[in-house]
Amino acid sequence: MSILVPVKVVLAVEGRDYIEPLLNYVHGSEYARRLRITAFSQPEAFHQYMMETSGMKRPDVVVGEMPFLNLWTAREDADIPCLVLHEGEQVSEYGQPVLKYKPLSELVGIILETARQRSNGRKSVNSREGGMIIGMVAASGGLGKTTAALNMSKQLGNEGYSVFYLNLETVDSSSLFTGSDSSSGVQGEGLSRLLYDLKSEGNEDTSLSLASYCVRRPEIQADTFQPVYNRKELTDMTCDEAKELIRTIAESGQYDVVIVDCDSEHGERAQAVLEASHKLIWLLADDLMSMHKCGLWLDVLETTQPEGLEAMICKTSFVVNRYMGTMINSLPRDFMELNGALPYIPSWKQMQHRELLLSSPIYQREIRHLCRELLDMESAAQSTLAWS
CATH class of the missing domain: 3.40.50.300 (P-loop containing nucleotide triphosphate hydrolases)
Incomplete structure (x- = not known):
């Protein structure tokens, strides 16, 4: 992902006791300029946001739990990678599984790597020849x-x-x-x-x-x-x-x-x-x-x-x-x-x-x-x- 544009992340997790520590960690670290996180603790608010979001507000990565992602019916056609937070249950149908309670530094690293791979995939479509x-x-x-x-x-x-x-x-x-x-x-x-x-x-x-x-x-x-x-x-x-x-x-x-x-x-x-x-x-x-x-x-x-x-x-x-x-x-x-x-x-x-x-x-x-x-x-x- 280019350093010109921060990675836009939508975080969808029930419970602010998970959201707030992650936001505090990002804001106080070197990742503060590289990540823009929009967080939701209510599934319906997340659903409404994803239905209406486009253009520059369109996220690069969605990180969420199954009850949230289940409401996002257009996720397969949206071309937005999903990281599915889980505690051991089967969730692969929703996206890439990620243990919910990983160290925050590891979770942020996975988010940035997912965004980088998506960006590189776009570039490969637009590869060029000539000056x-x-x-x-x-x-x-x-x-x-x-x-x-x-x-x-x-x-x-x-x-x-x-x-x-x-x-x-x-x-x-x-x-x-x-x-x-x-x-x-x-x-x-x-x-x-x-x-x-x-x-x-x-x-x-x-x-x-x-x-x-x-x-x-x-x-x-x-x-x-x-x-x-x-x-x-x-x-x-x-x-x-x-x-x-x-x-x-x-x-x-x-x-x-x-x-x-x-x-x-x-x-x-x-x-x-x-x-x-x-x-x-x-x-x-x-x-x-x-x-x-x-x-x-x-x-x-x-x-x-x-x-x-x-x-x-x-x-x-x-x-x-x-x-x-x-x-x-x-x-x-x-x-x-x-x-x-x-x-x-x-x-x-x-x-x-x-x-x-x-x-x-x-x-x-x-x-x-x-x-x-x-x-x-x-x-x-x-x-x-x-x-x-």
Whole structure:
């Protein structure tokens, strides 16, 4: 189970003399940030909760006694693992038997292992081939998404990775860093031509060479497309078309990493980035409005696509940008955990040379840490897949 999301547990046991010691143990231990336990001592209350629960509130594991689980008639179709507490009686038909009066540390360990196995099982269904797709997202504009994406591109390129930077903003702000013409002197046919070719009848070749469409940008150590001047091509792009574009690049076999930058507004292209990316960097600012908008966007996602939100959170790193050394505002939702911080660079406020945006040693150091954490997480996930 990813450390981004605490394991959600429903505990259903008759008698508070069992529930309270377990809750007290968890709250006073290192498991306090890893477990969220909702406890029931009345079977009917448990039944009602399980009938109504979905989305982000849907539990990862249910731990309970037979009288409770017997009321949960949809348990076999719910795809939620059950640990059945017993004192020696036969209970295997309800789920995995667990002795009720185990040491609390052992019981918590079994719960976490059950959640981990469930998470790994989901990943094995969604195993992938091709380059790693990193999506850059934010709930509002002006948070430094493009600056972070291009510095990440440069850092990964310097470390020997083959990188493609894909900008899907309606107004491509990356041209501030790269200019609008090819520094290599080779004019790519561009994104417009690639979109046309992908729509052509009978074109099912996902291994096409991208060389004729893109240009090399040495300043960011990556290939990219020339900015699209007919913005209607972007505003008319559907979610499926954007996902096809992203996956075509990632599955071309020519890139280790594809970094995707998009508008902050939740539209078709932004949705494609959320769905197609293997990892997401969600940028935040330590101010009230940024946190509020982030919470509102998460609320919209939970309402419109609750199952998709859970999968998205599992691959998201929440990162505060322009970090001043201490956090003043709280993250807007309790399932969020801050996974990184990019420093505030005062000199950028009065900068006249755009290349300085890609050469701050302090900023590059934190970008390097973020990149290595992402790649380490990816390596760990692939190792898990190999052994599952």
